[in-house]
Amino acid sequence: MMCLLCDRPFQASSSWYDVVLRKFPPVICERCRESFEAAEPNDDVEALFTYNDAMKHYIERYKFGKDVALAEVFRSDIYEALRNRRETIVAVPLHRERLHERTFSQVHCLLEAAHIPYANILKKVVHDQQSKKTLAERQNNKNRFLLQGEICIQGQEFIIVDDIYTTGATVGEIKNILLSHGATKVSSFVLAKVKSNKNYLV
Amino acid sequence: MQSFLEGRILDAARVDDVAQYIESGDVECIRGIQDGKCMRCLNEDRAYFYTFHCAVCNGACTYCRKCIQLGRVSSCTTLIRWRGQRTERPTNHTLVPLHLSDAQERASDELIDSLTARRNHLLHAVCGAGKTEILFQPVLHALQQQQRVCIATPRTDVVLELYPRLQQAFPNTFVQALYGGADVEQRFSPLIVATTHQLLRFEAAFDVIIVDEADAFPYTYDAMLQRAVNKAKTSEAPVAFVTATPSDKLLAQCKKERWGYSFLPRRYHGHLLPVPRIVVVRRLQKQLAQSKLPKALHDWLQQRLTKREPFLLFLPTIALIEQCLPLIQSVVPQVEAVHAEDEERKEKVLKLRGGELQGLVTSTILERGITITNVQVAVVCADDAIFDAGALVQISGRVGRHKQYASGDIAFFAESITIAMDAAIADIKRLNTVVV
Numbered sequence: 109m110m111c112l113l114c115d116r117p118f119q120a121s122s123s124w125y126d127v128v129l130r131k132f133p134p135v136i137c138e139r140c141r142e143s144f145e146a147a148e149p150n151d152d153v154e155a156l157f158t159y160n161d162a163m164k165h166y167i168e169r170y171k172f173g174k175d176v177a178l179a180e181v182f183r184s185d186i187y188e189a190l191r192n193r194r195e196t197i198v199a200v201p202l203h204r205e206r207l208h209e210r211t212f213s214q215v216h217c218l219l220e221a222a223h224i225p226y227a228n229i230l231k232k233v234v235h236d237q238q239s240k241k242t243l244a245e246r247q248n249n250k251n252r253f254l255l256q257g258e259i260c261i262q263g264q265e266f267i268i269v270d271d272i273y274t275t276g277a278t279v280g281e282i283k284n285i286l287l288s289h290g291a292t293k294v295s296s297f298v299l300a301k302v303k304s305n306k307n308y309l310v
Numbered sequence: 311m312q313s314f315l316e317g318r319i320l321d322a323a324r325v326d327d328v329a330q331y332i333e334s335g336d337v338e339c340i341r342g343i344q345d346g347k348c349m350r351c352l353n354e355d356r357a358y359f360y361t362f363h364c365a366v367c368n369g370a371c372t373y374c375r376k377c378i379q380l381g382r383v384s385s386c387t388t389l390i391r392w393r394g395q396r397t398e399r400p401t402n403h404t405l406v407p408l409h410l411s412d413a414q415e416r417a418s419d420e421l422i423d424s425l426t427a428r429r430n431h432l433l434h435a436v437c438g439a440g441k442t443e444i445l446f447q448p449v450l451h452a453l454q455q456q457q458r459v460c461i462a463t464p465r466t467d468v469v470l471e472l473y474p475r476l477q478q479a480f481p482n483t484f485v486q487a488l489y490g491g492a493d494v495e496q497r498f499s500p501l502i503v504a505t506t507h508q509l510l511r512f513e514a515a516f517d518v519i520i521v522d523e524a525d526a527f528p529y530t531y532d533a534m535l536q537r538a539v540n541k542a543k544t545s546e547a548p549v550a551f552v553t554a555t556p557s558d559k560l561l562a563q564c565k566k567e568r569w570g571y572s573f574l575p576r577r578y579h580g581h582l583l584p585v586p587r588i589v590v591v592r593r594l595q596k597q598l599a600q601s602k603l604p605k606a607l608h609d610w611l612q613q614r615l616t617k618r619e620p621f622l623l624f625l626p627t628i629a630l631i632e633q634c635l636p637l638i639q640s641v642v643p644q645v646e647a648v649h650a651e652d653e654e655r656k657e658k659v660l661k662l663r664g665g666e667l668q669g670l671v672t673s674t675i676l677e678r679g680i681t682i683t684n685v686q687v688a689v690v691c692a693d694d695a696i697f698d699a700g701a702l703v704q705i706s707g708r709v710g711r712h713k714q715y716a717s718g719d720i721a722f723f724a725e726s727i728t729i730a731m732d733a734a735i736a737d738i739k740r741l742n743t744v745v746v
Contacts, residue, residue: 173379174382177362212365
């Protein structure tokens with residue numbers, strides 16, 4: 109079994125717990141696993157990890173390097189966190205041109221690898237790239253998303269899922285759309301959150 | 311541009327104006343993955359292919375994970391090869407005058423003989439024997455025959471080190487350096503120095519390939535390296551392997567296939583290789599874990615301070631490096647740590663060379679290629695599995711490279727003596743007894 113990240117051979121541990129109760133066998137080795145840092149609890153968003161160097165490299169390889177296989181790296185963590193939620197799960201979508209350029213939607217693949225069902229009720233109508241924007245530009249984001257499909261929003265509860273949370277502009281925009289259509293509760297969940305004192309935005 | 315494309319196999323999406331070349335027929339298109347084989351790196355191992363639903367081909371698409379660092383190649387990728395006119399190769403190559411020792415001159419001639427006879431060659435030369443200089447005349451010989459030469463090496467550091475040396479040695483030749491993230495001038499180059507990964511961008515392009523540090527590859531890349539080399543060279547092109555520590559496999563192949571073989575057991579200055587000494591330290595790991603510096607190590611560092619000698623201290627893991635750095639700094643303050651992911655690695659080595667730092671605490675990343683005058687070396691936890699015989703020989707090779715400081719201390723601090731430690735010392739001693 110080769111680690112998806114460092115390509116070194118590794119032994120997946122095989123305790124009874126692993127064999128009987130764990131849903132997904134691991135795809136990365138202990139060493140790579142330990143390079144990721146759990147996120148500190150915070151009120152704005154539920155995050156699994158903090159955006160450290162290891163996570164930055166992971167996102168580069170997965171999202172920009174288009175290594176779709178890496179969607180499986182955190183499947184156990186995402187599964188444990190999102191299974192059995194009563195809220196409807198919604199993934200932040202890509203613009204159709206971006207999807208064509210990247211060939212896959214990184215957030216949807218993360219959820220699919222973790223066997224978490226989601227509802228496709230959003231579409232992105234503005235072709236821009238959040239990671240290339242400054243703080244000021246992000247604060248001016250408007251009308252990038254629209255609802256689609258026949259789902260009823262009124263009285264429902266939602267969790268918005270994205271890969272990285274930097275300023276919260278993206279999930280914030282979607283939250284407003286859902287709330288304005290009558291959602292009673294909207295929370296967000298991300299794979300990694302950028303530490304607030306880090307300046308990624310100048 | 312057309313001359314740049316010659317010999318290369320690239321993703322059509324990354325080549326400007328590719329449409330016009332396809333139309334003119336100068337370029338041939340092939341699908342990236344064919345019959346379970348990646349057409350760029352020739353990988354056929356199913357474990358390295360991944361299939362997903364692709365938004366472009368709107369269906370199941372397979373891509374190769376083996377060579378993905380060079381840009382993803384999938385079923386919907388189009389690779390292009392140049393099929394047009396061959397570029398006129400330049401002829402006005404010159405080599406600056408060299409000062410080679412008799413042994414170097416002899417090896418150089420032996421290599422030229424092998425290249426002329428289209429025979430593979432193994433240049434087995436100890437650390438500090440002046441391997442690079444030995445290559446210059448054979449390279450000139452090939453260039454003058456309008457051949458295309460590639461020097462391939464596992465690490466970007468080495469490419470960056472060789473590039474200016476080649477430019478200096480061959481002032482009338484357009485030398486190109488290729489490595490991940492490099493700015494590549496779109497021009498034909500008859501002499502390329504590249505990381506082995508970059509070889510995957512070529513197909514039947516080179517008339518001579520020189521593989522530097524052939525033993526420095528992790529085991530899993532062995533097969534991929536062979537495939538990359540075989541694909542990048544023309545079918546009759548010879549391959550020259552240069553290394554101080556050839557593996558048994560390489561030596562066996564050399565003997566069986568009757569390659570040319572040059573052996574240089576002495577450094578260019580003719581002095582013997584410094585022989586490592588073992589210092590057994592009881593409970594070494596426990597002491598370090600308790601943040602205690604063992605006396606033997608403390609004394610060693612103290613000596614370096616008193617004698618004002620620069621030093622390298624090797625440790626097996628990054629975690630240990632981070633843990634021991636403050637301990638070492640308490641004895642010798644002008645010390646910093648270096649490891650593979652350290653972006654300031656080059657600067658720190660320069661500081662050590664310039665005297666701003668007295669020592670570097672490092673991982674095996676500095677085991678080869680680095681030259682510091684009068685450096686003294688300690689390997690702490692030399693009994694760790696990461697220090698195999700080859701690594702220990704390479705590390706020992708850092709000492710005594712300068713003719714005025716041809717000897718130096720190389721000490722292995724360990725709890726026990728491993729087979730690797732024994733083998734490394736035996737190898738070095740054996741090389742020293744060869745009659746030259």
